[in-house]
Amino acid sequence: EDKVVQSPLSLVVHEGDTVTLNCSYEVTNFRSLLWYKQEKKAPTFLFMLTSSGIEKKSGRLSSILDKKELFSILNITATQTGDSAVYLCADSGTYKYIFGTGTRLKVLA
Amino acid sequence: DAGVIQSPRHEVTEMGQEVTLRCKPISGHNSLFWYRQTMMRGLELLIYFNNNVPIDDSGMPEDRFSAKMPNASFSTLKIQPSEPRDSAVYFCASSFGGSRYEQYFGPGTRLTVT
Numbered sequence: 074e075d076k077v078v079q080s081p082l083s084l085v086v087h088e089g090d091t092v093t094l095n096c097s098y099e100v101t102n103f104r105s106l107l108w109y110k111q112e113k114k115a116p117t118f119l120f121m122l123t124s125s126g127i128e129k130k131s132g133r134l135s136s137i138l139d140k141k142e143l144f145s146i147l148n149i150t151a152t153q154t155g156d157s158a159v160y161l162c163a164d165s166g167t168y169k170y171i172f173g174t175g176t177r178l179k180v181l182a
Numbered sequence: 183d184a185g186v187i188q189s190p191r192h193e194v195t196e197m198g199q200e201v202t203l204r205c206k207p208i209s210g211h212n213s214l215f216w217y218r219q220t221m222m223r224g225l226e227l228l229i230y231f232n233n234n235v236p237i238d239d240s241g242m243p244e245d246r247f248s249a250k251m252p253n254a255s256f257s258t259l260k261i262q263p264s265e266p267r268d269s270a271v272y273f274c275a276s277s278f279g280g281s282r283y284e285q286y287f288g289p290g291t292r293l294t295v296t
Binding site (some may be wrong): 104105115116117118161165168169171172174 | 213215224225226227230232237238273282283284285286287288289290
């Protein structure tokens with residue numbers, strides 16, 4: 074059965090810290106891995122990764138995929154209180170996403 | 183673009199009542215997804231439409247749940263009769279084509295069944 078496992082489940086850091094969120098997956102007919110940020114509303118798209126070893130960056134956020142070891146990491150540098158959210162990863166098979174349960178990040182001022 | 187639109191944003195109903203949730207996908211997107219999110223089970227796919235046709239409804243929990251997509255700009259998710267365990271946030275998402283593109287989520291409908 075396809076599944077996505079995220080770790081840690083929750084994380085509390087102080088502003089300025091760097092965090093690494095982990096996502097491991099097992100999926101039939103893997104197509105891509107995606108990261109979303111969810112605050113108190115709908116998930117918003119961050120990254121889509123399809124190729125192993127190629128880092129995607131957006132400001133202080135970056136992500137990389139390892140297709141051999143079946144995992145991805147999301148890094149956030151110089152964290153800010155606005156980064157507090159649940160971060161979801163999802164892998165996509167033929168047509169649908171399987172979501173992990175998320176990592177809840179809290180950044181303290 | 184207005185993004186994915188869902189209504190109502192909040193719904194409180196009594197057990198046994200019929201509930202209808204509505205979704206308008208982003209114009210031009212041909213794939214539509216209904217999800218349910220709870221603390222216990224996270225984000226679960228209920229049903230997936232492609233070009234208005236239901237492709238996979240294996241996530242629909244039971245016969246009380248049904249979904250339709252009569253045209254490219256409208257979909258409904260109906261629960262009849264509703265039960266307290268149906269309480270959750272229901273999201274609609276759309277994309278250009280299945281899992282090849284990122285999905286854009288609507289604001290969700292928070293359903294409470296008492």
